[in-house]
Amino acid sequence: MLDMALRNVFRQKARTALTVLGVMIGIAAVVALGSLSEGLRVQITKNLEQASGIVTVTEKSDQGLFVGMTSSELSQETVDEIMSIDGVRDATPVVYEVGYLDDESLGFGQPTLFESGVNPEDIELFTTEGAILDEGEVLEEGDTDYAMIGYTISEDLDLEVGDIVTVEERDFIIKGVYEEFGDPGLDSGIIIPIEIAQELFERDTYSAVIIYPEDLDEVETLANDIEDSIDGVSAFTTAEFAKQIQGIVDQIGFFTIGIAAISAIVGGLGVMNTMIMSVMERRREIGVLKAIGATNSYVLRMILIESAIISLIGGLIGLGIGYLGSNALSFLTGGQAEGIVTIRLAVYSLVFALFLGIVGGLYPANRASKLSPVEALKYE
């Protein structure tokens, strides 16, 4: 039956090709857009593993750490208070700004630059003890004219140790370049001494304090203690952070995949339309099949297999195109949006394609199976 279904599918080559195309476009969109949210998810999970057990304290904010950090202004007194609280193993204040690279040669997709001011001796704490130097050295006390840069920046601007990088019209000599880390905050980041950052951005406040607890199991308690005992601050743990980001990523994913899924559903309607036409054309043949002993369910299965074949071919090609599209998106955004076609995404999109084919095939298959053989045999 599979053999015969395949032959039936390829009987009307142009029509089948168009139908396959319809499913393909939808599934390609699902895969390409889905890969972006999978990419984000994978990246976040990786970062969180590296950054587990950290408390980040900012000025009081209802908008979560992400937004909170960019507008946060902590005074020197507050920072001193935070750092002296019980249960803190290490702590370091950070100045944090988001800018854009002033490089016209980059054109569209100019990468964002995450500018961080950190105490040189605390850089290890800032990079969550996980970043590896690719070349050069880590900043030291007194390196006022030096900066460290992340992987993406060094690639995009073609910079290496000893080159000059300009931030807010001030030149820095690159002292160290990090290996790819997986977090845009570091990969697309530049690290300069904290006093210099304050000078540059004309502020005497800090954005956040990064805290390592003495006891990893007491992260939540420590965060609560800080919020309770110090006025006007919010303390975020990695777990909370993870939840927030995951929520945002899920929303983005849901929305984009939802839009793509609609186009795939349109593809499924195409399968239905094609199969309705195919059944009409083959009425007589279906009558013959019944006359020589095919049951209703045999005819039903035959039509369903045909529509499943069409949608599965569309799904497979769509998966391939979506994979290429995902890479193209990563390339166009300069690696800022990294798409990953996970096995889960691939399997889901193929199952979705198959589902569309079978659902789209149900109506024509049911109609075909209920055809009266005598009536069907009368058609030319």
Add this chain to the structure above:
Amino acid sequence: MNKVIIKTENLCKYYNKGQHNEVRAIDKVNIDINRGEFISIIGPSGSGKSTLLHMIGLLDRPTCGKIYFDGKDISNLSDNQITKIRREKVGFVFQQFNLIPLLTALENVELPMTINGHKEIDTKKKAEELLKKVGLGHRLNNRPPQLSGGEKQRVAIARALANDPEIILADEPTGNLDTKTGKEIINLLRRMDKKGFTLAIITHDQRIAKVAEKVINIKDGRIIKEGG
């Protein structure tokens, strides 16, 4: 085994029943078809011959009356049960040949066996044997469009024989063929008939009707004459 393979009792088929355009395609027909018999059904066009053949071949259900197939009343059987009996015991041959154009001669003959699903049968070998028997051993892998009318009808006969039916029902099998080819087809069917099949042929051809053991003459859905 019953001597009578098909028996009808007041069999009828009304289209658009009770409406102003009611058609009594078959109206209160009583016939007995004996095992091994060669019957021909004659009558003017539109008299109800095909309708009768479809009902006794279990392809269509009557609007009233009864059909006994091998002694068994089939009116209370489900569609699936009826399909199974038809598949195993009835072979159809049509005027339009009705082969599946996508399949080769061999595959067309295999199809009823595949649908029947008896795994132990070597469908390919059996289809080949049947095609040889109808004189098409050299045309196994040709598709219907490449075959002549007579060849198509031979394939159709081989297909009708595929599941070793007890009765073959042929609806104007020579209607689309020239006289010479038509004669060959009838001879082929009759040779099968000698091997114990029951054979019923609808025909306009008086010469065929003459050689039949029994002739059923239909007009306006009723039997007007029955004899041998």
